[in-house]
Structure formats: C-alpha cells, structure tokens
Amino acid sequence: xxxxxxxxxxxxxxxxxxxxxxxxxxxxxxxxxxxxxxxxxxxxxxxxxxxxxxxxxxxxxxxxxxxxxxxxxxxxxxxxxxxxxxxxxxxxxxxxxxxxx
Amino acid sequence: xxxxxxxxxxxxxxxxxxxxxxxxxxxxxxxxxxxxxxxxxxxxxxxxxxxxxxxxxxxxxxxxxxxxxxxxxxxxxxxxxxxxxxxxxxxxxxxxxxxxxxxxxxxxxxxxxxxxxxxxxxxxxxxxxxxxxxxxxxxxxxxxxxxxxxxxxxxxxxxxxxxxxxxxxxxxxxxxxxxxxxxxxxxxxxxxxxxxxxxxxxxxxxxxxxxxxxxxxxxxxxxxxxxxxxxxxxxxxxxxxxxxxxxxxxxxxxxxxxxxxxxxxxxxxxxxxxxxxxxxxxxxxxxxxxxxxxxxxxxxxxxxxxxxxxxxxxxxxxxxxxxxxxxxxxxxxxxxxxxxxxxxxxxxxxxxxxxxxxxxxxxxxxxxxxxxxxxxxxxxxxxxxxxxxxxxxxxxxxxxxxxxxxxxxxxxxxxxxxxxxxxxxxxxxxxxxxxxxxxxxxxxxxxxxxxxxxxxxxxxxxxxxxxxxxxxxxxxxxxxxxxxxxxxxxxxxxxxxxxxxxxxxxxxxxxxxxxxxxxxxxxxxxxxxxxxxxxxxxxxxxxxxxxxxxxxxxxxxxxxxxxxxxxxxxxxxxxxxxxxxxxxxxxxxxxxxxxxxxxxxxxxxxxxxxxxxxxxxxxxxxxxxxxxxxxxxxxxxxxxxxxxxxx
Numbered sequence: 001x002x003x004x005x006x007x008x009x010x011x012x013x014x015x016x017x018x019x020x021x022x023x024x025x026x027x028x029x030x031x032x033x034x035x036x037x038x039x040x041x042x043x044x045x046x047x048x049x050x051x052x053x054x055x056x057x058x059x060x061x062x063x064x065x066x067x068x069x070x071x072x073x074x075x076x077x078x079x080x081x082x083x084x085x086x087x088x089x090x091x092x093x094x095x096x097x098x099x100x101x
Numbered sequence: 102x103x104x105x106x107x108x109x110x111x112x113x114x115x116x117x118x119x120x121x122x123x124x125x126x127x128x129x130x131x132x133x134x135x136x137x138x139x140x141x142x143x144x145x146x147x148x149x150x151x152x153x154x155x156x157x158x159x160x161x162x163x164x165x166x167x168x169x170x171x172x173x174x175x176x177x178x179x180x181x182x183x184x185x186x187x188x189x190x191x192x193x194x195x196x197x198x199x200x201x202x203x204x205x206x207x208x209x210x211x212x213x214x215x216x217x218x219x220x221x222x223x224x225x226x227x228x229x230x231x232x233x234x235x236x237x238x239x240x241x242x243x244x245x246x247x248x249x250x251x252x253x254x255x256x257x258x259x260x261x262x263x264x265x266x267x268x269x270x271x272x273x274x275x276x277x278x279x280x281x282x283x284x285x286x287x288x289x290x291x292x293x294x295x296x297x298x299x300x301x302x303x304x305x306x307x308x309x310x311x312x313x314x315x316x317x318x319x320x321x322x323x324x325x326x327x328x329x330x331x332x333x334x335x336x337x338x339x340x341x342x343x344x345x346x347x348x349x350x351x352x353x354x355x356x357x358x359x360x361x362x363x364x365x366x367x368x369x370x371x372x373x374x375x376x377x378x379x380x381x382x383x384x385x386x387x388x389x390x391x392x393x394x395x396x397x398x399x400x401x402x403x404x405x406x407x408x409x410x411x412x413x414x415x416x417x418x419x420x421x422x423x424x425x426x427x428x429x430x431x432x433x434x435x436x437x438x439x440x441x442x443x444x445x446x447x448x449x450x451x452x453x454x455x456x457x458x459x460x461x462x463x464x465x466x467x468x469x470x471x472x473x474x475x476x477x478x479x480x481x482x483x484x485x486x487x488x489x490x491x492x493x494x495x496x497x498x499x500x501x502x503x504x505x506x507x508x509x510x511x512x513x514x515x516x517x518x519x520x521x522x523x524x525x526x527x528x529x530x531x532x533x534x535x536x537x538x539x540x541x542x543x544x545x546x547x548x549x550x551x552x553x554x555x556x557x558x559x560x561x562x563x564x565x566x567x568x569x570x571x572x573x574x575x576x577x578x579x580x581x582x583x584x585x586x587x588x589x590x591x592x593x594x595x596x597x598x599x600x601x602x603x604x605x606x607x608x609x610x611x612x613x614x615x616x617x618x619x620x621x622x623x624x625x626x627x628x629x630x631x632x633x634x635x636x637x638x639x640x641x642x643x644x645x646x647x648x649x650x651x652x653x654x655x656x657x658x659x660x661x662x663x664x665x666x667x668x669x670x671x672x673x674x675x676x677x678x679x680x681x682x683x684x685x686x687x688x689x690x691x692x693x694x695x696x697x698x699x700x701x702x703x704x705x706x707x708x709x710x711x712x713x714x715x716x717x718x719x720x721x722x723x724x725x726x727x728x729x730x731x732x733x734x735x736x737x738x739x740x741x742x743x744x745x746x747x748x
Contacts, residue, residue, distance in 0.1 A: 002584075018731065021724070021727065022724050022727050022728050022731070023724070030724075071671065075389060090622030093722075093723065093724060094722065096721070097721035097722060099718065099721045100718055100719055100720050100722075101716045101717060
C-alpha cells in the first residue's frame with residue numbers, strides 16, 4: 001500500500017469535520033465534527049509513522065496521546081454543553097453568543 | 102579693607118537666607134532687626150571702603166575663574182573703583198534707612214517677614230550689581246534687581262492693580278534688557294572679554310578669541326560685520342561702536358524709565374511706599390545711569406550715541422515734569438519727578454558731564470528717597486494718596502513737614518539745598534558744551550519741577566485738613582530716616598560745589614573723565630530764579646485762593662488734558678502694541694487650539710471611532726470566527742503556493 005490513500009482519507013475526514021464544525025447548528029454535531037478532525041490528524045500520524053524513511057513507533061504513540069486528549073476534551077465539551085443547555089434550554093450554537101461586544 | 106568688599110553684598114544675602122529659613126515663625130522686631138543690622142554693617146563697611154579708595158586709589162579687581170572654554174574665560178569677583186565705592190555708599194545708606202522706615206510702615210502686615218526677605222534680596226542684588234567686575238555678572242545682578250522689583254511692586258498681589266503694575270514693570274524693563282544683552286554679546290564677540298577693565302583698558306583683547314569668533318561672521322559677507330577687525334585697537338567711532346553703545350543704552354532706558362519705556366515707573370507706585378523710595382527712586386532706577394557711567398568710554402567713543410543719550414534724557418526730563426504738574430496721586434507726582442530727574446542724569450551723561458551725572462544721582466538718591474518716605478509717612482497717617490484729600494498737615498506732622506520741605510527745596514533746585522548744586526552742574530554742562538536746546542529743555546523742566554513739587558507741598562501741608570482722621574507722626578523708626586535724609590538733602594550738595602569739587606576729584610583720581618563744565622555764576626543765578634518762579638507759580642495757584650487752580654486748568658484746557666492723561670502714551674502703546682499683540686496671540690491661539698491640537702485630536706478620534714465601528718464585527722458567533730480564520734489561512738496558502746510568498 002502507498003502513503004497517498006491514507007493522506008487522502010485524512011484530508012477528506014478533516015474537510016468533513018471542518019465543514020461540520022463551521023456549518024452545523026447543533027452543538028453535539030459540532031463536537032462530533034471536532035472529534036473527526038482530531039481523528040483525521042491521528043490517521044496522518046499513524047500513516048507517517050508507518051511509511052517514514054526510517055519507520056518507528058513514535059507516531060503511533062502520539063496517536064494514543066491524541067486519543068486520550070480527545071477523550072478529555074469531549075468530557076469537558078459535554079460538560080459545558082450540559083451546563084449551557086440547563087441555563088439556556090437550547091443546544092443551538094448560534095445561542096452561544098455571550099462573548100460579544 | 103578692599104579685600105572685605107565681598108562682605109558688603111553678602112551680609113544682606115545672609116539676612117535673606119535667615120529670614121527665608123525661619124519663615125513666618127520670626128516675629129516682626131527680629132526680622133526687621135536682623136535685616137537692618139546686616140545692611141547697616143554693609144553701610145559701615147562701605148564707608149571704610151570709600152575712605153580707603155579716597156586714600157589709596159582704586160584696587161585691581163579680585164576675580165575667580167568660573168567657566169573656561171576655548172580661548173576665553175568667564176570670571177566672577179568684585180571690583181572697587183571710585184565709582185563703585187560711591188554707589189556702594191549711596192545704596193547701602195539709603196537701604197539702611199528704608200529698612201528702618203519699613204519697620205514702622207509695614208507694621209502688622211501679614212507677610213512682614215516676607216517683605217524684609219525681598220528687601221534683603223534686593224539690597225544684595227543691587228550691591229552685587231555695583232561691585233561686579235564684568236558685564237556678565239553685572240547682567241545677572243541687573244536681572245536680579247528686576248526680579249526683586251517685580252516681587253516688591255506686586256507685594257500686595259491681591260490688589261489687581263498691583264499685580265498688573267508688577268507685570269508691566271517687569272515686561273517693559275525686559276524690552277530694554279534684551280537690547281542690553283545683545284550689546285553685551287556683541288561686545289564679547291568683538292573684545293573676547295566681559296571685564297570692564299579689559300574692555301576699555303586699551304589693552305588688546307586675547308587675539309585668538311576676537312579673530313576666532315569674528316572670522317565666521319566676517320565671512321558671512323556682511324559689510325557691517327567685517328568692521329570687526331577695525332576698531333578695537335582704541336575705540337574708533339565706527340558704526341559698530343555706535344550700535345553697541347545704543348544697545349547698551351536701550352537697557353539703561355528700560356531700567357531708568359526713560360522716554361519710550363518710562364510707562365512702567367508711575368504704575369510701579371502700587372507697591373508699598375518704602376519700596377518706591379528704595380527701588381524706584383534711589384537705587385534700581387539709577388542703575389541705568391550707573392550702567393552708562395560704567396560704560397562711559399564706549400559712549401565717549403561715539404558722538405551719535407552720546408547725542409542720543411542726551412536728547413532722550415532731556416526730552417524725558419521735560420515730558421515727565423509736565424505730566425507731574427497735574428497728577429492727583431501724591432506718589433505718582435513723585436514718580437514722574439523721578440523719571441524726570443533720571444532724564445537729567447542721562448542728559449548729563451549724554452553731554453559728557455560724567456561727574457555731574459553721578460553727582461545728581463547721589464543727591465537725587467537722598468532727596469527723592471526722602472520725598473518718598475515723607476509721602477509714605479503722610480499716606481501712613483491718612484490712608485489716602487489723593488492730594489486733594491490732604492492739607493494742613495504742617496500742624497499734625499511737624500517732622501514730616503520739615504523734612505518734606507527740605508526735600509522739595511532740594512528737588513526744586515533752591516540754593517543751598519543738594520539738588521541745586523547737582524542740577525545746576527548739569528544745566529551748566531549742557532549750556533557750555535553748546536547744547537542750547539537741551540539747556541532750554543532742562544531749564545523749562547526745572548521750572549515745572551519746582552512747580553509740581555510745591556503744588557504737592559501746598560496741597561499736603563498748608564491750608565486746612567480736609568479729611569476726618571487724626572493724622573499723627575509715625576514712631577521713631579519713621580522719623581529717624583526722615584531726619585537723616587532731610588539733613589543729607591540739605592547739605593549733601595556741598596560734596597561737589599564749584600568752590601570745592603570733592604566728588605569730582607574723588608571720581609577722577611585716575612585722570613579726568615568726560616567733560617567738566619567751568620562754574621558759571623550767571624547760569625547758577627538763572628537756575629535759582631527759575632526754581633523760585635516755579636515755587637511762586639505753585640504758591641499763587643494753590644495757596645492764595647481756592648479755585649484758582651481749577652480756573653487755570655480750564656484756561657489751559659487742551660494742554661491740561663494732555664498732561665493729566667500723561668500725553669496718552671499708555672493709550673498709544675495699548676493701541677499700537679498691546680492690542681495688535683493680543684490680536685496676533687488670539688490668532689495663534691486659534692491655530693494652536695484648532696489646527697495643531699486639532700490634528701492631534703483627529704488622530705485620537707480616528708482610533709476611537711474606528712474601534713467603535715469595528716467592535717460590532719465581534720458577534721460572539723464562534724463559527725463565523727472559524728470561517729474567517731479558515732478563509733484567511735486559505736488565502737495565505739494560495740499566496741505561498743501561487744507567488745512563492747509575499748517578499
């Protein structure tokens with residue numbers, strides 16, 4: 001197998017995630033989209049780890065770190081989401097507008 | 102003894118520092134006592150110095166280096182010549198008496214100690230001015246006395262007139278000072294030194310300095326400045342010498358209140374009366390005359406400059422005397438009299454009569470300080486300065502009356518009082534040196550002088566008292582100075598009579614200076630007669646019958662109005678100088694406020710308004726931010742890929 005298909009998969013996944021994060025109105029979908037972008041990065045890490053000039057384990061270790069961080073981030077993100085839903089009775093990303101002028 | 106000269110100005114300075122340090126804690130007696138004692142010791146030292154100079158001749162200046170640069174050196178120090186010694190004596194004597202007088206006059210004033218502080222500072226500055234061995238030091242003290250004059254004229258600063266008068270005095274004399282300063286700089290460029298001795302000693306200046314500085318100026322191509330090289334071997338009369346002399350004279354004109362700049366002195370009468378007696382009669386205003394005397398070789402070298410001095414002096418004498426005839430305020434009459442008498446001194450200097458000018462300076466210091474102090478005594482007793490609210494004080498204030506009469510007779514030039522000898526000297530000098538027009542002006546001014554001072558005398562001391570107070574003499578602190586000055590005004594003229602010209606030989610012990618007029622008995626008789634007829638005029642108008650003066654004023658109509666309004670000089674200055682200056686200032690203020698400041702504020706406004714406008718773009722919508730960020734990233738990537746970067 002060549003490197004390119006993995007990179008293409010990573011790019012497509014990242015593009016879908018970015019599109020979702022920027023356009024979807026539901027906060028949960030936005031969170032999921034962010035997870036997709038993180039996983040796109042993971043695919044790239046693993047691919048480069050395997051196809052490098054001197055292949056080694058470093059990239060895969062990084063991917064594991066990423067997964068752990070992603071889990072933590074989701075926990076925080078969901079907590080914020082819940083708290084937001086309780087106060088505003090909404091999960092629409094357009095209602096998250098307190099940080100404006 | 103000469104070696105202790107530095108003590109003379111330093112003692113009042115010490116008193117000043119003590120008063121300054123103790124502030125309001127010091128009570129009146131202590132403040133006055135310390136000050137008077139310090140100045141009195143200065144006076145005693147001055148007597149010793151004069152005796153020393155009379156016995157052994159002048160000493161070489163004692164100087165210490167101050168600044169050293171390139172070819173030149175600036176020194177400070179002190180010098181005693183016969184001229185300096187004479188001035189030291191006069192200044193310290195009058196200062197002592199005025200300080201004593203103030204003890205009583207200023208009693209109970211809130212800032213009594215402050216008043217003595219200023220007076221001490223003034224006495225220090227004036228004495229320092231007198232002993233200065235070089236022009237730069239002279240100029241520093243010259244400005245210091247100006248500052249003291251400002252402080253003391255404006256001593257009662259809560260009176261708006263006093264504050265305005267102080268400012269006027271300072272600003273008007275500044276105009277003259279600028280001329281003097283330019284003159285000093287030009288002299289320094291030409292001669293490479295500030296020292297009086299070297300300036301006029303015929304010794305050539307350090308060559309390096311003069312040519313070093315003159316070369317670039319000559320190179321500038323001006324024909325005028327190329328004259329640098331010529332005259333300094335021995336003061337030939339060239340345009341340069343004339344220019345410098347006139348510039349120096351402008352300084353004297355400002356300080357001594359001569360014609361174009363005389364307007365500040367009458368207004369300065371808003372200050373306390375002892376200040377008028379000390380600063381505006383006897384010492385500071387005489388500094389201008391002293392300056393001309395000190396720079397006498399310079400004026401001698403230029404006939405044009407001397408003629409100018411003489412004409413300005415003569416014109417001032419007659420102008421101020423004619424204004425004095427009609428003023429209602431007792432101090433203003435005496436102030437105009439001072440202007441007029443200073444004009445006489447300038448006239449004397451201008452026609453070359455050095456000794457006569459200095460002689461008149463001395464006698465004038467005595468009788469004018471006396472007249473002011475006597476006027477102060479009257480004002481103190483009556484609390485008014487209006488002549489027409491006085492009268493009949495001869496009964497209530499016999500000492501003031503007697504001393505004022507002595508001063509008035511001296512001023513009017515009645516023999517054998519002091520003023521007669523000196524004024525007659527000046528008139529004789531003007532006549533016998535061929536200045537007949539100036540002589541006539543001086544004679545008319547003498548007539549006016551006698552008339553206005555006896556107008557004051559009759560209105561104040563004779564007739565019936567018109568007020569409703571209880572006038573009385575002040576304490577001994579007031580009467581002692583009056584008596585001392587009264588005696589001096591009576592006999593002071595005998596220091597330089599034609600029979601025994603003691604002052605003349607004292608001042609000229611290093612050889613004759615200027616022009617010494619021969620005694621002329623006919624002219625003396627004329628002077629005395631003119632003085633007497635002036636008194637007679639005042640007598641007929643103000644003593645013989647009520648209302649005669651008013652009728653006389655009405656008959657002279659136009660002239661009376663002119664004189665009463667001081668020839669509208671103030672109004673004229675207002676019209677041609679003050680108003681345009683204010684207009685220009687208003688325009689400049691407009692430019693400053695709306696154009697210069699406007700630009701600065703515009704920059705601020707742009708930042709502020711821009712910020713307010715842009716802030717609405719932060720909507721709080723995270724997705725919008727993300728979109729813009731991604732879009733920006735894409736643009737940057739495109740730039741990098743497409744054209745290989747921005748640089």
